[in-house]
Amino acid sequence: MRYAVKRGEGSSRFTLYAFCDQSMKRLLLIWCTLTLGVILVTACRANRYVAGMERLGGSSTIFDTSFNAFEHPMAGLPREKELLFHVGNSFFEQNWVTAPASTTARDGVGPLLNSRSCAGCHLKDGRGRPPQAGETGTGLLLRLSIPGETVTGAPLPEPTYGGQLQDGAIEGVEVEGQFVIDYVERPGTFADGTPYSLREPTYRLTDLAYGELHPDVMVSPRVANQVIGLGLLAAIPEATLLALADEHDADGDGISGRPNMVYNRVTGENEIGRFGWKANQPTLLQQSADAFLGDMGITTDLLLAQDCTAVQHNCIAAPTGGDPEIERDDLEKVALYIETLAVPAQRMPQDKTVLRGMGEFLAAGCGSCHTPELTTGDHTLAPLANQTIRPFTDLLLHDMGAGLADGRPDFLATGSEWRTPPLWGIGLFETVNGHTFYLHDGRARNLTEAILWHGGEATAARDAFLNLPQAARDALIAFLESL
Ligand code: HEC
Ligand code: HEC
Known part of the structure; x- marks a missing residue:
C-alpha cells in the first residue's frame, strides 16, 4: 500500500x-x-502530493466548492443518462402530494410518513442532523425493532409501530409519535492536557398515538447520509471487499472488518450490504424503494403494501395513489440519480498542513478502516468503470464499542457494529448543509468529537489521536476538512 x-x-x-x-x-x-x-x-x-489525488471520485470528479457541491451529475456522464438524471432529480426533490390528486405521477404520499420528499432529509443531497428542541424534519429518524428476525434475516419490526417511528401522517391518520433527545456531557482530556467534552444522547419517544411500545423495543437513531459517489461504491467488486475483510483478525491489528450480508428482494439472494449506517442495503434500487415506502409512504413494485400495522386502522383504510404509487420506470430514474451524483474534488491537496494531516491520519491507523484508495470494476457507464477512487471507506462493519452502540442488530450487524462511512465530501457539510454534526446520529458537534467517539476496534486509532500534540491534531482535522 x-x-x-x-x-x-x-x-x-x-x-x-x-x-x-x-x-x-x-x-x-x-x-x-x-x-x-x-x-x-x-x-x-x-506526506507527498501525488498528481491527481484530489480527484476523489476518479475521472467522474467535479470541481465545485459551493453549497451546490453535492448536486452535480458525474463528469463524463453520457447525454442520454444526464437527461434521466434530471428527471430522477425532480422525483428526489419535489414534494409528493396526498392521493387522490390531479398530479397522479406524484400522489400517494403517506398515510404515515417522515417527509414528503427525499430532499426533505437529504437536503441538497447532503447530510441530515439531529433536531433542536421542538424542531422536526431535519433528517434524523428512529428505526424500531424487537429481538428476533424476519424470514429474510431483517430486524423484526416493533408490532404496533412497525420498523420506524413515523412522525408525520396525512390528514385523518394519527401521527405515530415524536421523540425528544436529551444530551449528557462527558468531559475528558487529551494527553497534552487540553480538555474536551462529548455529548451523549438518549432518546425519549413521546405522544405515542397507538398505545404502548413493546417492552423489548430497540431504537436506532440515524441521520440521512450525503448521497454523493454512491454509484462508485456500488461498483467496487465484491472480491475487493471480501479481501479487505478480516473477520477473525488474522493479521492481529485489532481490526476485524466484515461485510454485512443482506437480502436482495430482486434476486432473492443474500448479498454484501453497502448502503446505510449498518450496510443494511445491497443496491441503490432497493435502498430507494425502502426509502419511498418507509420514509414517505410511497409503494413500489418491490414493496407493494403500505407500512400500516394491524392496529393502525385509518392507515389501512386510507386512499392509495395507485398500485404501485411510483412506477418501476420512475423508481429506476431515482436510483440512477443517486447512482450518478458526483463527488467533489479535494480542496488544497498540495497544502503543507493538509499533507501533514494525511500522514497523521495514516500513521494513527485511520486508513485501516477508512481505506484511502480503491478501484471500481467493470461497468456499463464509463465514469463508473475501473476508476481509482479515494472514498476513505472499506464498506465493512466494525465494532465501534459501547459508546456508539445502538444495541439493535441489523442483518449480520450487531448492536455495536457500524459500516465505515466514506469520508469524501465530509469537509463540505458545513458549506452545503450549514452544520458540522457527524456520526450515525449526529451527536458529534465537530470532527474532533467524531474521532473521540471511536472505540472498540478503533480504540488504538483514537488513542493515537488523543496522544498527538495540538499541531498534529490540527493538521489531521485540516486534512479531513479538505476532503
Ligand atoms: C425521513 C428522512 C429521509 C427521507 C425522506 C429519505 N431518506 Fe434516505 N436516508 C435517511 C436515513 C436516516 C438514512 C440512513 C438509513 C440507515 O442507516 O438505515 C438514509 C440513507 C439513504 C441512502 C444510503 C446512503 C449511504 O451512504 O449509504 C440512500 C441512497 C438514500 N437514503 C436515498 C433516499 C431516497 C432515494 C429517498 C427518497 C425516495 C430518501 N432517501 C428519502 C433518511 C431519509
Ligand atoms: C475500526 C475502524 C475505524 C478506524 C480505525 C477509524 N474509524 Fe472513523 N469511523 C468508523 C466507523 C464505523 C464510523 C461510523 C461510526 C458511527 O457513526 O457511529 C466512523 C466515523 C468517522 C467519522 C465521522 C463520519 C461521518 O460521516 O459522520 C470521522 C470523521 C472519522 N470516522 C474519522 C476517523 C479518523 C480520523 C480515524 C483515525 C484517528 C478513524 N476514523 C479511525 C470506523 C473507523
Whole structure:
C-alpha cells in the first residue's frame, strides 16, 4: 500500500551493536542507515502530493466548492443518462402530494410518513442532523425493532409501530409519535492536557398515538447520509471487499472488518450490504424503494403494501395513489440519480498542513478502516468503470464499542457494529448543509468529537489521536476538512 507508514522501528537494534566486533559493527551501521533511509522515504512519500489525488471520485470528479457541491451529475456522464438524471432529480426533490390528486405521477404520499420528499432529509443531497428542541424534519429518524428476525434475516419490526417511528401522517391518520433527545456531557482530556467534552444522547419517544411500545423495543437513531459517489461504491467488486475483510483478525491489528450480508428482494439472494449506517442495503434500487415506502409512504413494485400495522386502522383504510404509487420506470430514474451524483474534488491537496494531516491520519491507523484508495470494476457507464477512487471507506462493519452502540442488530450487524462511512465530501457539510454534526446520529458537534467517539476496534486509532500534540491534531482535522 502506497500510503503505509511504519513508526518506531529500529530502536532495539542498537543494543545488539555493543556486542559486535569492528567489521560486524560496520555492517550493522550500513544496515541501520539503510533501514532508517527506507523508513524516512516511506514517511515522506506518505506526506507527498501525488498528481491527481484530489480527484476523489476518479475521472467522474467535479470541481465545485459551493453549497451546490453535492448536486452535480458525474463528469463524463453520457447525454442520454444526464437527461434521466434530471428527471430522477425532480422525483428526489419535489414534494409528493396526498392521493387522490390531479398530479397522479406524484400522489400517494403517506398515510404515515417522515417527509414528503427525499430532499426533505437529504437536503441538497447532503447530510441530515439531529433536531433542536421542538424542531422536526431535519433528517434524523428512529428505526424500531424487537429481538428476533424476519424470514429474510431483517430486524423484526416493533408490532404496533412497525420498523420506524413515523412522525408525520396525512390528514385523518394519527401521527405515530415524536421523540425528544436529551444530551449528557462527558468531559475528558487529551494527553497534552487540553480538555474536551462529548455529548451523549438518549432518546425519549413521546405522544405515542397507538398505545404502548413493546417492552423489548430497540431504537436506532440515524441521520440521512450525503448521497454523493454512491454509484462508485456500488461498483467496487465484491472480491475487493471480501479481501479487505478480516473477520477473525488474522493479521492481529485489532481490526476485524466484515461485510454485512443482506437480502436482495430482486434476486432473492443474500448479498454484501453497502448502503446505510449498518450496510443494511445491497443496491441503490432497493435502498430507494425502502426509502419511498418507509420514509414517505410511497409503494413500489418491490414493496407493494403500505407500512400500516394491524392496529393502525385509518392507515389501512386510507386512499392509495395507485398500485404501485411510483412506477418501476420512475423508481429506476431515482436510483440512477443517486447512482450518478458526483463527488467533489479535494480542496488544497498540495497544502503543507493538509499533507501533514494525511500522514497523521495514516500513521494513527485511520486508513485501516477508512481505506484511502480503491478501484471500481467493470461497468456499463464509463465514469463508473475501473476508476481509482479515494472514498476513505472499506464498506465493512466494525465494532465501534459501547459508546456508539445502538444495541439493535441489523442483518449480520450487531448492536455495536457500524459500516465505515466514506469520508469524501465530509469537509463540505458545513458549506452545503450549514452544520458540522457527524456520526450515525449526529451527536458529534465537530470532527474532533467524531474521532473521540471511536472505540472498540478503533480504540488504538483514537488513542493515537488523543496522544498527538495540538499541531498534529490540527493538521489531521485540516486534512479531513479538505476532503
Ligand atoms: C425521513 C428522512 C429521509 C427521507 C425522506 C429519505 N431518506 Fe434516505 N436516508 C435517511 C436515513 C436516516 C438514512 C440512513 C438509513 C440507515 O442507516 O438505515 C438514509 C440513507 C439513504 C441512502 C444510503 C446512503 C449511504 O451512504 O449509504 C440512500 C441512497 C438514500 N437514503 C436515498 C433516499 C431516497 C432515494 C429517498 C427518497 C425516495 C430518501 N432517501 C428519502 C433518511 C431519509
Ligand atoms: C475500526 C475502524 C475505524 C478506524 C480505525 C477509524 N474509524 Fe472513523 N469511523 C468508523 C466507523 C464505523 C464510523 C461510523 C461510526 C458511527 O457513526 O457511529 C466512523 C466515523 C468517522 C467519522 C465521522 C463520519 C461521518 O460521516 O459522520 C470521522 C470523521 C472519522 N470516522 C474519522 C476517523 C479518523 C480520523 C480515524 C483515525 C484517528 C478513524 N476514523 C479511525 C470506523 C473507523
